[in-house]
Amino acid sequence: MNIAATLKSDITPDGDDYGTVSRVIELITDDYRDQPTLDDIAARLKQSPTQLQKTFTRWAGLSPKAFLQAVTLDHAKRLLRQESLPLLETSFEVGLSGPSRLHDLFVTHEAMSPGEWKARGAGLTIRYGFHPSPFGRALVMITDRGLAGLAFSDDEDGRAAFADMACRWPNADYVEDANATAAYAARIFDPARWNPQEPLRIVLIGSDFQVRVWEALLRIPIGKxxxxxxxxxxxxxxxxxxxxxxxxxxNPISFVVPCHRALGKSGALTGYHWGLTRKRAMLGWEAGKA
DNA sequence: GGAATCATGTGAT
DNA sequence: ATCACATGATTCC
Known part of the structure; x- marks a missing residue:
């Protein structure tokens, strides 16, 4: 059995839990004035409440009720309250580049030099592959220095996601190699495999300012x-x-560089490159892990 | 609660 | 130079 098949059975036994979860999120955010109950939502999805219960516990170890609470504005405000600034202040000591242990997913990162950034990926070989994930189909991109890109696709073939990523480093060579990227996908989305002894290697390809911002994001722990x-x-x-x-x-490495943990001052989820629904889903999923 | 408006730094053209 | 932004504060309803 290959790794991709193993991952699929580990994370989404029926293949599309995220499809259900994202529809639930859309329903409760569209109709938040009406405060839909679990039974309302289940009926709208033509599912029984018990089916929905099973989907959520399988997906996040979270009951539908807990999940609904986790994606409200109040919850987002709670995430913000817990002293956030001390977490970020130490980022001065870390400085640019060089290995460091950061965030719950234990990442060591390095940054590309300004010269490499200006070359827009020239001379770089990027291997990529698509894999199932708790947040839909994921596009994983790696270099020999580590993980360089992580994107999500809503369409079946993932062309839009690939084009979105490829235009960031237009001069790189792209080689499809799902066997090489499968191991990354398996680790990233399985908290049981987050291990400080074997940190995930990532490489940040961006301007100096962008890299400093992404390093700050890496310091935000899960649940904050x-x-x-x-x-x-x-x-x-x-x-x-x-x-x-x-x-x-x-941010080219979504989820791993936790840009979904950046919120507006009011606690509103002001934007997300891969869709606000996905940002909500990530915060809800993490509420079940933190 | 919005909606309109302004100051603001970075990166692409 | 100019423009588009995943902002935030202020000032009106």
Whole structure:
């Protein structure tokens, strides 16, 4: 049995739990004024409440009720409250590049040099593959220095996601190699395999400012969140929150670099490159792990 | 609660 | 130069 098949059976036994979860999220965010009950939602999806219960516990170890609470605005505000600034302040000591242990997924990161960034991927070979994940079909991109890209696709063939990623480093060579990327996907989405002894190697390809923002994101632990202005402050540029937002939006390694843990000051989920529903799903899924 | 408006830093053209 | 932004604060309803 190959690794990709193993992953699929581990994470989504029926193949599409995320499809159900994302529809539930959309229903409760569209109709949040009506406060739909679990029975309402199940009926709208033409499922029984017990089916829905099974899907959620399988997906996140979370009951539907707990999940619904986890994706409300109040919950997002709670994530923000827990002293976020001390977490970010130490990012000054870390500095650019060099290995360091960060965040719950134990990542060591290095940054590409400014020269490499300007080359837009020239001379770089990027191997990629698609794999099932708790948040839909994931596109994993790796270099010999580590994980460089992680994207999500909503369409079946994933062309849009690939084009989105490939235009960031237009001069790189792209080689499909799902056997090489499967091991990364298996580790990233299985908390049981998050291990400080074997940190995940990632490489940040971006401008100096972008890399500093992404490093700040790596310091946010699971179950917490910070605002864009928190990050700006930790960079010593308190008025640059909007620039931070732009840089967060260009994060090439979504989920691993936890850009979903950046929220607006009100606790609102102000945006997400791969769709706000997916951002909500990630925060809800993490509520079951933290 | 919004909606309109302004100051703001970065990156692409 | 100019423009688009995953912001935030202020000032009106």
């Amino acid at each position: 969140a910070v605002t864009y202005s928190d990050i700006a402050g930790s960079l010593g540029q308190p008025t640059a929150s909007r620039a931070v937002g732009a840089a967060v939006g260009r």
